[in-house]
Amino acid sequence: AVSAAGREVKPQTYTSDGTRITILANINLLSDLKQARDVKCEGIGLYRTEFPFIIRSDFPSEQEQYITYKRLIDGVGDKPVIFRTLDVGGDKVLSYYHDAKEMNPAIGLRSIRFSLQNIEVFEDQIKAILRAGSNGDIGIMFPMISSLEEFETARAIVEECKEQLKKRGEEHISNPKIGLMLELPSLVEIIDDVVKESDFISIGTNDFIQFMVGVDRTNEKVSDFYIPHHPAVMRSLKRIVETADKHGKPVSMCGSMAGDKAFLPFLLGIGMRTLSISPSYIPEAQSVIEKIDISRAQKLADDICRTPRIAEIAKLLKIDHTPDS
Ligand code: PEP
Numbered sequence: 001a002v003s004a005a006g007r008e009v010k011p012q013t014y015t016s017d018g019t020r021i022t023i024l025a026n027i028n029l030l031s032d033l034k035q036a037r038d039v040k041c042e043g044i045g046l047y048r049t050e051f052p053f054i055i056r057s058d059f060p061s062e063q064e065q066y067i068t069y070k071r072l073i074d075g076v077g078d079k080p081v082i083f084r085t086l087d088v089g090g091d092k093v094l095s096y097y098h099d100a101k102e103m104n105p106a107i108g109l110r111s112i113r114f115s116l117q118n119i120e121v122f123e124d125q126i127k128a129i130l131r132a133g134s135n136g137d138i139g140i141m142f143p144m145i146s147s148l149e150e151f152e153t154a155r156a157i158v159e160e161c162k163e164q165l166k167k168r169g170e171e172h173i174s175n176p177k178i179g180l181m182l183e184l185p186s187l188v189e190i191i192d193d194v195v196k197e198s199d200f201i202s203i204g205t206n207d208f209i210q211f212m213v214g215v216d217r218t219n220e221k222v223s224d225f226y227i228p229h230h231p232a233v234m235r236s237l238k239r240i241v242e243t244a245d246k247h248g249k250p251v252s253m254c255g256s257m258a259g260d261k262a263f264l265p266f267l268l269g270i271g272m273r274t275l276s277i278s279p280s281y282i283p284e285a286q287s288v289i290e291k292i293d294i295s296r297a298q299k300l301a302d303d304i305c306r307t308p309r310i311a312e313i314a315k316l317l318k319i320d321h322t323p324d325s
């Protein structure tokens with residue numbers, strides 16, 4: 001396959017020393033699927049299911065969602081698809097629901113909190129996913145999980161939806177993998193327990209960095225303070241990946257750091273082996289990964305995780321962006 005950038009894309013990705021790296025695609029709408037297929041992704045690591053909701057003028061029914069999800073799964077074939085449940089609120093507003101403005105929408109009634117307060121909307125979505133996935137390789141993941149209880153509550157609703165479908169005699173997947181997005185720093189201190197509970201985790205660095213450094217990811221006035229290479233971010237990522245590995249649980253990254261060429265040596269160095277990337281960045285990421293040597297990447301990652309200063313980490317990563325102060 002030849003990408004839009006004219007680069008030959010291989011169906012599988014290996015580092016220079018032969019370490020296998022899995023590249024999945026992030027998609028927002030069914031229409032993104034063609035590009036994901038063109039760049040030969042190995043599956044969908046993040047389907048942002050709120051986008052089909054955002055472009056409408058009312059909540060889609062279970063059946064309407066089922067049709068969309070089934071078309072996606074059929075289009076992907078036998079490759080895996082991870083459905084991220086509705087992540088509305090914050091900067092992703094539903095015109096037909098959100099009227100009262102929140103003072104701090106990014107930490108307001110959004111994401112899994114919205115779903116757990118709007119159980120019918122949540123259940124319709126879960127049932128649609130379970131039905132569409134009846135013969136597929138699918139995972140369900142909940143965004144913005146902040147505690148074990150929240151994860152367990154959301155997972156119990158999947159069980160409840162399975163019961164409802166059983167009663168209706170509707171075909172559905174009986175054992176989807178159920179995971180969570182690691183986007184809140186609150187999970188880092190309890191990461192052992194989180195990883196034990198969850199079938200898989202996916203790190204959403206866009207939100208994770210926002211909350212770790214306390215900077216609104218959408219506010220240009222403070223964009224200089226949004227520092228992905230902050231030592232607290234770097235060390236947390238290492239800890240998360242090591243803990244997942246220790247428990248033999250799949251860990252991936254689906255935030256935009258996963259497709260950022262400056263961070264790929266670090267990510268591979270801390271043991272990250274699965275990346276979910278926006279399709280347009282996949283060809284370049286693949287060619288960068290092919291030049292990475294894992295033992296050198298490990299040394300770089302160790303050096304970075306020993307460094308307490310932002311500017312020194314920037315130097316190690318060979319990136320320009322350093323804060324003014
Ligand atoms: C993230 O927060 O990194 C993420 C992948 O989710 P979104 O960008 O949709 O918030």
Ligand code: MG
Pocket residue numbers: 143183204206207
């Ligand atoms: Mg997010």
